[in-house]
Amino acid sequence: MWVRILALLVGGLLLGSCDGIHQPRSSPLQGTDGRTYRFPSDLQGRVVVVSFIYTHCPDICRMTIGHLLDVWDRVGKDTSVVFATITLDPARDTLETLRQYAEVWQLPPERWLLLTGTVADVERVHQAFGVVARKSYTERLPNGEEVYFVDHTDAVFLLDRQGIVRDRREGSTLDAAAYAALVQRYAYAR
Amino acid sequence: MKRLLVILSGALIVLPLLAQQAPRLQFRGGWMYSADSGAVTGAFLTIVNPSNAPDTIVAVRSACAEHAEIHTTIRNSDGTMGMRPIAELVIPAHATVQLRPRSLHLMLYHVQRTLRNGDRCTVFLESKRSGTYQLELVVRR
Ligand SMILES: [Cu+2]
Numbered sequence: 332m333w334v335r336i337l338a339l340l341v342g343g344l345l346l347g348s349c350d351g352i353h354q355p356r357s358s359p360l361q362g363t364d365g366r367t368y369r370f371p372s373d374l375q376g377r378v379v380v381v382s383f384i385y386t387h388c389p390d391i392c393r394m395t396i397g398h399l400l401d402v403w404d405r406v407g408k409d410t411s412v413v414f415a416t417i418t419l420d421p422a423r424d425t426l427e428t429l430r431q432y433a434e435v436w437q438l439p440p441e442r443w444l445l446l447t448g449t450v451a452d453v454e455r456v457h458q459a460f461g462v463v464a465r466k467s468y469t470e471r472l473p474n475g476e477e478v479y480f481v482d483h484t485d486a487v488f489l490l491d492r493q494g495i496v497r498d499r500r501e502g503s504t505l506d507a508a509a510y511a512a513l514v515q516r517y518a519y520a521r
Numbered sequence: 522m523k524r525l526l527v528i529l530s531g532a533l534i535v536l537p538l539l540a541q542q543a544p545r546l547q548f549r550g551g552w553m554y555s556a557d558s559g560a561v562t563g564a565f566l567t568i569v570n571p572s573n574a575p576d577t578i579v580a581v582r583s584a585c586a587e588h589a590e591i592h593t594t595i596r597n598s599d600g601t602m603g604m605r606p607i608a609e610l611v612i613p614a615h616a617t618v619q620l621r622p623r624s625l626h627l628m629l630y631h632v633q634r635t636l637r638n639g640d641r642c643t644v645f646l647e648s649k650r651s652g653t654y655q656l657e658l659v660v661r662r
Pocket residue numbers: 389592604626627628
């Protein structure tokens with residue numbers, strides 16, 4: 332008991348000493364569960380693992396999702412934890428596209444939201460988190476179709492129950508075990 | 522002496538043949554990410570060139586996607602990550618080139634059927650020096 336309290340206190344001190352308090356401004360986004368959220372404020376009260384991906388991304392984003400699935404395996408049972416994945420490419424990533432993506436990846440539908448919205452709203456969320464996503468390169472496929480690539484920030488964020496960003500780190504190289512321990516620490520800190 | 526000449530000329534004939542049958546490229550551990558029909562996905566593999574001469578992958582095709590390219594992952598000076606197509610991929614002599622996440626991938630456009638964990642997909646790699654290779658990649662995750 333005392334050990335646990337002490338651990339929480341020490342943990343709290345360590346966490347408190349993180350970079351300044353940052354509560355991202357919220358904007359309306361649509362979730363794959365069919366609901367509209369003011370993101371991230373509507374998820375306050377829970378610990379939120381926030382990631383940014385786009386479905387045309389074959390490499391970095393899939394690594395991130397893969398690592399986060401490993402994190403989910405460790406913390407997903409805790410109903411106070413929510414995963415929220417926001418598109419970096421709202422022009423192509425419709426709710427339907429995100430739903431298919433979630434299905435292919437077998438993302439647990441209960442507490443793993445994928446979110447998109449108008450280009451303006453999604454960009455506001457990117458800005459609130461300091462995430463960059465820009466069309467960088469366009470090419471024409473043999474079928475005449477023009478496709479563009481998105482250069483983007485590779486980051487995941489951890490929000491505590493008050494919606495404050497407590498951690499930001501690279502998503503594609505995420506150490507799932509270490510990250511799960513961090514998520515659990517915030518989930519315990521009621 | 523006459524016999525030696527015969528042996529030598531024999532050797533001269535054999536050598537060019539051997540050179541033509543230079544050790545071909547070898548491939549290991551090919552896999553790709555799962556994808557929905559119509560989506561894009563990335564494929565990865567290791568290419569080994571055991572020969573004394575460099576070889577170059579000049580084109581890629583896939584039986585399970587409408588279009589395929591070789592892409593390299595880049596990191597911009599502002600820290601953002603992206604990818605760009607590359608026209609060809611040189612495999613230096615006695616070298617191993619890994620196509621792996623965060624480095625190089627085969628980009629498959631418009632996957633023609635849903636690819637799930639355990640499915641297989643054929644990929645063709647055309648090389649400048651040693652012909653076209655047909656590889657079976659396994660879908661992972
Ligand atoms: Cu690519």
